[in-house]
Amino acid sequence: MNVRRRLTYILSAAAAALLLLSTGYAQDNGKAGKLKEIIPPGRQAPRPLGPTGPTGVVPRAADGKPDLSGLWNGQRALPGQEGPVMRPWAETLTKERTENYSAEDPEAHCLPGGVPRAIPYHHQIVQTPNLVLILFEGNIHTFRQIFLDRKEHLKNIEPRWYGDSIGHWDGDTLVVDTVGFNDKFWFDMAGHPHTNQLHVIEKYHRRDFGNMEIEVTIDDPETYVKPWITKREASLETAIEMTEYVCNENNSDVLHLVGK
């Protein structure tokens, strides 16, 4: 079914004005620029269609913590950040992937985006005191679980696309610590790689009612000379509802990804 039609799910007539902006943003499947110049993460221009969310008071959960629950628009990287400093092998691999027009990008082949790939689809956060869920509209319609009820990572984790995530509150910021990754996914379309030693720390801060800041620290000494930090924002989606996006139902991307 036509994704554009699905995205015109108007929940509120009052939000109709927002809708034009929001649907435009949501329809950007992130792949329009795939064959153009590759820009390292952190150096992207701000998404021109990404509206900021409504201001207002941060909602609180029953336990007094900020409630991050809600439907969020795709994360956008803030401009003017430093890119990563890669080890030579990673530099070479990224160049190869880029020069091959990102044809091997797992994300485009309906495999999970992994962490912390910023995917331009909606994602819904569901917060409970002991567990936070992130429900992804796409690239595949799946979920992450962030456990707040344990302090230690699982032992002997079979490497995973989304790793093992544990979280805790640092004041009003949700800090998510993740290890146990496989080495299959790319951080971005450019193909920035990692090993299974990857350690990601995400800090989610709901700045006001409709805007969230996400700071991500990527630590993988075998791939990057030093940990690097990427800063992002997401805005609350109030006008439309997340759809059931089934990547492998009608994946036209892959037909265009022919490589060299």
Added chain:
Amino acid sequence: MRALGASLLLAVAAYAQADLSGVWVVSGNPDITGDLPYTAEAMKVWQEHKANLRDKDPATYCLPNGVVRVTTLPYKIVQTAKLVVILSEGNTHSFRRLFLDGRGHQHVEEVEPDSWTGHSIAKWEGDTLVVDTIGFNDRAWLDSTGKPHSDALHVTERFRRASPSRLEVEYTLEDSKFLTKPFKFTRVFALAPGRELQEQFCTDLNHLIPEKR
């Protein structure tokens, strides 16, 4: 003050309802055992599926099972006052959302009338969570034996935690195109203490996906 009031209301509501949270595994046969009151047309479609089960099965291509068909792998229910989420380990490692915020089905027809998992709204009737789902496509199967449904399918599920370790789900299937009358059946799920969902991505494991590398 308003926020505090809302929080208190939510807390009270959460206490007042049964708690379905947990990791659950279907007990016994996950398929529908009774005879569905199929129309002749539905019977024909079912025969076509059965004649070529593997090739016709959406799951062969990592497509969603929909709502009625379940796997023998665990499901996890995460419950909040306004939203219940059902996570699935198997099939597409995806989720269902059951909306308890009072919304209706009014936008389904114009926006997403033909999804695999439909549009689910829910309410509590005592200790029973009653879930009403429409908006289906006609491609999902009702179980692994290829039982079809049409896009007129309407599913009512009644979730009741009969004991701490037992979840009963009574399904009522209505389908004005494929069923001559409503059909009811019940499934039982057992709590799987200590079990957590494993990460399993069909598109990563399935060599039948043409795009798969």
